[in-house]
Amino acid sequence: MPREPNAVDFWRGFALITIFIDHIPGLFWSRFTLVNFSVSDAADLFVFLAGWSLRLMADGGGRHMPTRDVMLRLFGRALELYAAQVLITMLAIAMLALSAIELSNPLLLQWHNAASVFNDPVPTHIGLAVLTHQLGYFDILPLYVVLMLMAPFFAGLDRLAPALTLPISLILYLFVLAFRLTLPTWPVAGTWFFNPLAWQAVLVLGFTLARADYGAGAFVRRHIALLRILAVPIVIIGVCVPLFDWWPDPTDVPSPKLFFIMDKTFVTPPRLIQFLSLVAVGSILFPYIRMLTKVALLRAPVQGLISLLAMLGRNSLYVFCIGSLLSLAGQIVRFYYRGTVASDTAVLIVGIIIMAFTAWLAESRQRGRPARSAPSAQQQS
């Protein structure tokens, strides 16, 4: 049986739907997503919650698991993510090719970094295989793969010297910012849109904060009320920045500039602080959302929303993969139907239905398997 809805699955489902919408540029409904009201966006939430889930995986879901088994499990997860990235990239390329043929429009072959795949396939296929060539909007999973390859190190360190896990991650993060280290793309010259060397800090923050009885996680839980009070003004400013275009001029900040500017590639400190503030404030919401089910009029829709988002969150890899392909399909549909509010609404509804069906299908398969112990809802939340 799938686990009961909990806050982590709920917010992960929220992040998945938000990423699906945000990855259809120009979609009418994209003006209502988190990125329009926050400096950070659903990508930060997705990676943070991946770190939170990593805690459950590394701790063996309540069972004692030898370190070697944890390492193998994490490497296995990285391999699974890599396979998923290769599969959805190939399907995306096929979708672009099919659309170009069916719509008799070769421009679609140049969309989203696909030009190099068709024009220069020999080196580009090597790039696709080693993740140095990424299609536009198919760049989160490569980040996730690299993070999962780093995860055994952090999980192992956490077992040996848990006090060092977060400091080492943050030292690496600051070093990367100070020297502007990043990963190159190839064969098309450039850099990764999501720099894994910086984004590992978000993953490790999720990983360490998920631990309730030790270190940063325990500290945050002890002082959560005070932290929320401190976080509220930061969240309010974070709302005003995109809403009223309060982005500070990045040329005015002192060096090293990456410490002070708001940048997604390096998930810079202002963005990270705003995100953590959002988490501190937002983490209070789920119990209240659940309480709304006690209001007779709201019971069905709120319960439905919680069940839907939690189901998506429980099956995040499948849903993320199908969501990425649906985003591309949505762009092609918008191109064909010229992006009206009606077609945008249809894209949104059909997309969410297919994502929900994917999650339901994955759980139906799991229900057919022999039962095995799963992390409890309490551990997840």
Added chain:
Amino acid sequence: MRAQDTPTAPAPALSKSCQPGVSALTGETPLPNVAAALAQRKSLRILSMGAAPGRVTVRGGDYTDLIETILHKAIKDVNVVMINRGVSGELAANAATRMKNEVALDEPDLVLWQVGTNDALAYVGAEEFAATLKEQIAWLKAHKVDVVLVGLQFAPQMLRDAHYNKIRDTLRDVAAQENVLVVRFFEAMQIIEQAQREGTVPAADEFDRTEAGYNCLAQYVARAITLGVFAKNMPKRPEPPPPSK
């Protein structure tokens, strides 16, 4: 800054297959910050934003590599540094926000901004697109960074797309209003394709055409930069009429 302080160089010659498209390009537009950089530092830092087409030369370089090579040859004893920060599929508004960070971090003298195709395909309104462009151009001018806009990608089917053409016109109009250089990629490719149909230049299949198109684009951009560096403070020139649709 006096024009005679800058290194002198003729505009680089265009390859035969790219020559027909030159009639679609606008005239010389000064690039004062690039000229100053060449005179003072003998170096030129170019930040490239926009879609990445992949290889355009047999040796495997992309179109920004080719621009760098041509500029190295055209402007002697100058260190040209090309910084690629293109993100595929990015709308102009998102690129504009990111570009400010990249300008702060890389301190370029010139931004090469391939813009418009994604906004056209995503049906971003022409007014919104124009406002984004104007605001960004003003910001770049205020920060003493020159800009060369690279127009929309070409596909014959898009000639019938009213919104695509509107975004194309908007880009041209904004560039004229703001007196910034625009390399009208679509129009140049349209003329080259017409020349290929008429047999004036060798015909190419779709993939070769894309590759050749970006090869020509690199030549046009390098030529525009060279002309812009040595252009004096010219009054705004009237736009040539667009090629027939």
